[in-house]
Amino acid sequence: MIEKLKGFRDFYPEDMEIREEIFSKMRKKAKVFGFRPIDYPSLELLEMFRIKSGDEILSQTYSFKDRGDREITLIPEATPSTVRMLVTRKDLPRPVRWYNIPKLWRYEEPQSGRTREHMQMNADIFGDDSLEADADTIGLACSILDSLGLRGSYEVRVNERGIMEHILKSIGSKDIKNDLATIDRFHKMKREDIVERLVSSGIEEQKAILLCEFVEKSYTIEEAEQIIVQKFNPGNITDLMGRIKETFRILKENGFENIVYNPSTVRGLAYYTGIVFEGFDREGKFRSIFGGGRYNNLSALFSGMEIPAVGFGMGDAVLENLMREKGLWKNTENERRYYIIGLDEKGREESVRVAFRLRQRDVQCVAHSGGKNLSNALKNATKLNFTHTILIGKNEMDNGKYTVRDLASGDQKSMEMDQIG
């Protein structure tokens, strides 16, 4: 007996139908926000990921040498391929808004919300350095969750890397990159270890403690501004603060209330350059639902071309956990599926004809083919998730009307073929 690999998932129809619905809503909302679909290979040169993320990511990839002795890898993330596509086509008019829902692979120990293969929606705007692009990116992520029934169940934690850098500099940091990595691990480490690390990069202990107090919580943007200015003397952050405030204002004005300023959200990856954000369930039970931010330097790393960029990724696994917890893991399309049963030889022949005719009008149906026992056929209809049966016997053939039964309610009607659907 062959089994699937550990950390990988099979999806049977009862789950896959829900997933298809989710992906379909993601695509629809992406289009509504002006994003267009792209796709790229699942295999790429490993070097591309080394350029972006350094060697650390390599231990977590499915990488190998192909027959041409090239080091290749199953893509562990979507951004590098997207940027590669962007810089390959220098002729493309910008700004571009692109999305995709690829499979991604990471060779790490499977755990809740974290599998070795997952699907992740990615959306990015290139060539647009505006705060409106930032707001649209977060707005799209929120609109997707809202369309899945999650409105009110999540919050978006937003931060500005530039502001954090100003703060760190003003309190004496000599290694801002390292301190951002420390803050990124804030909720995973003991307070004294955090302080020790910050101190080791040149920050006074008092100020490190003050920073920890700030970083611990979420704030409204107004609260955050007040604390930053009063406690950290961060130098000239007027432009940065003005920009992030305006981003908050736009999102709030347009109905996205669940946005907080969260200083511990810095995103581990060193390549973010501006706004960063992560979506979490309100109760804090799960990993992040989505995460992203502005990364204006990546295309230069790949090609020498400087193209501003902002985007996010939203994986399928945490989303499923949260939707299950909220009772939202169900098919909402309520489509009718007809099982057509012939009651005698003629009826069976007719059932095949009726099936093909109904399908011409895109009615979902199958003609029963499993023998003459009616009670077996009816059992099949229920077991196989059909919503209705259509019975065809001599009477039905004579009248040109078929008996249509709603399997949930038991309601039964006599209908002409053209009325069924």
Next chain:
Amino acid sequence: MIEKLKGFRDFYPEDMEIREEIFSKMRKKAKVFGFRPIDYPSLELLEMFRIKSGDEILSQTYSFKDRGDREITLIPEATPSTVRMLVTRKDLPRPVRWYNIPKLWRYEEPQSGRTREHMQMNADIFGDDSLEADADTIGLACSILDSLGLRGSYEVRVNERGIMEHILKSIGSKDIKNDLATIDRFHKMKREDIVERLVSSGIEEQKAILLCEFVEKSYTIEEAEQIIVQKFNPGNITDLMGRIKETFRILKENGFENIVYNPSTVRGLAYYTGIVFEGFDREGKFRSIFGGGRYNNLSALFSGMEIPAVGFGMGDAVLENLMREKGLWKNTENERRYYIIGLDEKGREESVRVAFRLRQRDVQCVAHSGGKNLSNALKNATKLNFTHTILIGKNEMDNGKYTVRDLASGDQKSMEMDQIG
């Protein structure tokens, strides 16, 4: 500069939008025929493919050892994973109808219609040995092509492995499997080599020549029956012939006229057990568009459970070639995409608000964020594939009506926000 791997494809929006539309039609038609979606990992144990296809497939796979020293592979075909899922869940009520559109990978020299990574729609019916299931499978493949505008541009070549085996046996074959493989290569080899091979497995030269004459062409099912019975004395094929004739009748009766009996269609893979079929463009320019058949023994190979099966696979690459050739490679959805341009500071603020409001009604739009130059903004709108602009200046703000321009026709209207969409 990082490049993509040879034999792999990037898809930019202009193509990806068409692909999404195709995949969406495939999913829709599959549902209409009662198929439900599944999905499985892209990585599986290599052993699974060895069991099904023997060692020959192994040289064409992207396979490698993972860190746990397991021989794993990127899946080169969909059927083994599908059957693995089926036999893993013994509790599943049957018959089941499943589809999926996975990516598949083959390490072979790229050529037209054949890439190292492709997407392939797969649809299978398990636990249903009826001819109606055979007809539904072919019917689905045809309905998909018809929905893509290809009606009349393709034909389906059908054969029955059992009948071919009867014929081979009756003309003296001592190695039917090998002779089927020879017939499978009929159009790729010289006639004398075919005859030589057939003779070497025990068939008289005269009969081998007769067989070649038969195998060379396509027939109506009636013509085929007549020739088979008169020329090959195939023994008792009444049931097999009755079944395939009935399958032809159903398909024809339901509007699928383009079905021919083609004796050279035997499908290379040894595992087919009954009807086999392949879709080709009428002019014979391309490789097969889809292919499949009945394979009643595979689940027993995997699990000891005998579960009848019939299905097909339809790849994306030949389909694209054919659709391009027929002028069908275009987006048919005609969706409106609005580019909202603020003519002054207030207008720009309003444009963001309008964008979010329109999106609440699923109207596709983006607010221009690239500076104040109106002619640049208008150029952007056209270059970026928007269909309409919405202009917002002082007048528009005062009247609560916006100027909406159709970029194709140049028509311009003054509209309230609620009317736009």
